[in-house]
Amino acid sequence: MNSASELGLRRNRINSPLRNLVSSESLNPKKLVQPIFVAENLTSPEKMSSLPGVFRDSTESILSQIESDLKAGVEHFLLFLVPGTKSDVSIPKSFYEKAIGGIKSRFPEAFLWVDTCLCSLTTHGHCGLLDPKGRIENVSSVKRLSELALCYAQSGADGISPSDMMDGRVASHRNILDLNGFQHVPIMSYSTKFKSQFYGPFREAAESAPGHGDRSSYQIDVRNREDSLLSSVRDAAEGADLLMVKPGITSIDLIQPIREKTGLPVGAYQVSGEYASLAMLAENGFCKFEDAVRETWQVFSRAGASYLITYAARRGKEILY
Numbered sequence: 001m002n003s004a005s006e007l008g009l010r011r012n013r014i015n016s017p018l019r020n021l022v023s024s025e026s027l028n029p030k031k032l033v034q035p036i037f038v039a040e041n042l043t044s045p046e047k048m049s050s051l052p053g054v055f056r057d058s059t060e061s062i063l064s065q066i067e068s069d070l071k072a073g074v075e076h077f078l079l080f081l082v083p084g085t086k087s088d089v090s091i092p093k094s095f096y097e098k099a100i101g102g103i104k105s106r107f108p109e110a111f112l113w114v115d116t117c118l119c120s121l122t123t124h125g126h127c128g129l130l131d132p133k134g135r136i137e138n139v140s141s142v143k144r145l146s147e148l149a150l151c152y153a154q155s156g157a158d159g160i161s162p163s164d165m166m167d168g169r170v171a172s173h174r175n176i177l178d179l180n181g182f183q184h185v186p187i188m189s190y191s192t193k194f195k196s197q198f199y200g201p202f203r204e205a206a207e208s209a210p211g212h213g214d215r216s217s218y219q220i221d222v223r224n225r226e227d228s229l230l231s232s233v234r235d236a237a238e239g240a241d242l243l244m245v246k247p248g249i250t251s252i253d254l255i256q257p258i259r260e261k262t263g264l265p266v267g268a269y270q271v272s273g274e275y276a277s278l279a280m281l282a283e284n285g286f287c288k289f290e291d292a293v294r295e296t297w298q299v300f301s302r303a304g305a306s307y308l309i310t311y312a313a314r315r316g317k318e319i320l321y
């Protein structure tokens with residue numbers, strides 16, 4: 001555990017959007033985070049068939065999307081970057097700088113979290129680097145991920161959001177950020193992230209499906225309650241500022257115990273498959289989309305979630321009021 005002076009409690013007080021997100025108030029539109037996708041090889045926005053109302057954008061077209069989202073009341077964005085060329089050895093720094101820098105120079109008021117993972121960058125689609133036998137190599141993976149985290153912060157990211165599930169990544173990111181003058185940049189960790197069937201639509205959007213095998217050697221097994229709790233407790237001890245359970249729907253029972261064990265704000269990620277299932281029910285006339293989304297958000301809130309990451313964040317005001 002960090003010493004009290006190293007806890008960095010000020011990071012969650014740094015500005016108004018962040019104070020709104022981590023507050024102990026009940027659910028309101030300021031507690032919603034909107035995922036956004038920027039793909040290097042796109043020139044115009046592309047609709048996502050399984051996620052109505054969600055697009056993949058170019059570095060240019062994302063600006064008008066964010067402009068309208070800010071007008072709709074969104075304060076927080078979670079950015080997924082999809083490089084045009086896959087690589088297991090280098091980081092496409094100029095694309096990252098262009099995408100993140102472009103957004104932040106135009107909209108300094110938008111709180112921009114950047115998802116930190118290797119799966120949309122690597123040729124094999126795994127969240128870490130592989131050894132010659134095709135097994136995840138934890139040490140080199142964490143090193144590369146921390147280089148990514150630093151590159152994002154240098155490009156203007158407000159917060160870093162590690163989703164790879166390697167061991168030790170939170171401590172390593174905190175360390176590299178602090179050493180380079182980014183002590184104020186918070187880490188919102190995907191701290192309890194399960195291996196799940198509900199990420200399907202996302203993997204299409206992020207071009208990140210593993211080419212071989214699956215993610216069970218690094219993402220948590222849904223049957224393992226101890227691991228689910230330990231994983232968040234560990235990230236808290238390594239210096240995470242916000243924790244998260246994911247998918248939201250399969251983690252409802254874990255939110256409160258994680259809060260009690262860590263004292264940190266815990267969010268829920270309503271993932272692509274959860275959103276797509278509600279959209280499909282609604283499209284077939286079996287429910288009203290907005291009402292179904294509100295119902296799920298109310299349950300996350302009842303379960304103790306401080307904030308929600310949801311593809312419907314941009315419709316938050318309309319859905320909640």
Ligand code: PBG
Nearest residue numbers: 117119163198199202271272273
């Ligand atoms: C990257 C990542 C994934 C999601 C968020 N970050 C996919 C995965 O782990 O395979 C899923 C989000 C969603 O389904 O909406 N590792």
